[in-house]
Amino acid sequence: MNQIWNNFINWMPQLLGGAKITIGLTILSVSAGFIFSVFLALGKIAKNKILNSICSFYIFFFRGTPLLLQLYFIYYALPDFCPALTIGSPFLAAFIAFTLNSSAYLAEVVRSAIISIDRGQIEAALSLGFSRRQAISHIVIPQAIPRLLPPLGNEFILVLKDASIVSIIALQDITKVTQNIASGSASRLVYIPAMILYLVITAFFSWTFRKLEKKSIAYTEK
Known part of the structure; x- marks a missing residue:
């Protein structure tokens, strides 16, 4: 039992390094995706x-289309389609x-939140001299944001878990690091701390989004 515990401790620095990649990819891609989604x-x-x-x-x-195929195409097939579009960085390919x-x-999600707002409010704003964009x-x-946070949080958690597929392009996320440790140490027990690490990260961000949702609702009710 002591040996197993010592192994967990020895594996943790590598797993935490993979966690940085997983979390960073998730935050950046969901943030950029949300900005782009508003325009869409x-x-x-x-x-x-x-x-x-x-x-x-x-x-x-x-x-x-499956996200896995999209990742394959961007990293592997896109250079065949147009060599100038070759992406040498696995992280950049995964981010895109x-x-x-x-x-x-x-x-x-954004479209549903927008159209759920009473159209009369837009018409009232237009009658007061606002442009449609304003x-x-x-x-x-601003009224749609509280309605966006729950599905945005769900999307964040889904992307966090789906990020495990980046191991296929050798990006050193939690899953890839876990696979490397398992093959190098010949011990499959590394999957236990890896799953616990995913649970901890998921629980933290789920809690964060719940807090943001409550604050947003409280703010709009003022």
């Missing part, structure tokens, strides 16, 4: 048919794939 959502509800069609197809494509995929899912940015979006 606004494009999908726009009256411009061309813009609406482009945004709708983008969302359909990235929601309708996860951002594009996350933005498609979050776009539907009405959306100053009136609609």
Whole structure:
């Protein structure tokens, strides 16, 4: 038993190094994906048919194809399609794939939150001299934020766990580090602390989003 505990302690620095990659990739890709999703959502509800069609197809494509294949294409197939688009960094390739995929899912979340706001508020803002862009940015979006946080938190947790697939492009996340330790030490027990580490990270960010949601609701009720 002491040997097992000592192994856990020895493995932890490597696992924590992998956790930095996993968390960093998740935060960056979801943040960038959320920003992009706002434009996609606004494009999908726009009256411009061309813009609406482009945004709708983008969302359909990235929601309708597996993230794993998207990652494969960006890292392995894209250079064959256009050598100038070769991405040498596994982290950058993963960031692009996860951002594009996350933005498609979050776009539907943002769109639903926006259209859930009473349209009369937009019309009232327009009658007061606001432009449509100002009405959306100053009136609609602030009210939509509390409604966005729960699904945004869910997407964050999903991306955090889906990040394990980046091990296929040799990015040293938690899963890849775990595989390396397992093959090097011939001990499969490393999967135990790896799963515990995922649970701790997931629990922390779930708690964080719940706190943000409560604060956001309290702020809008003032």
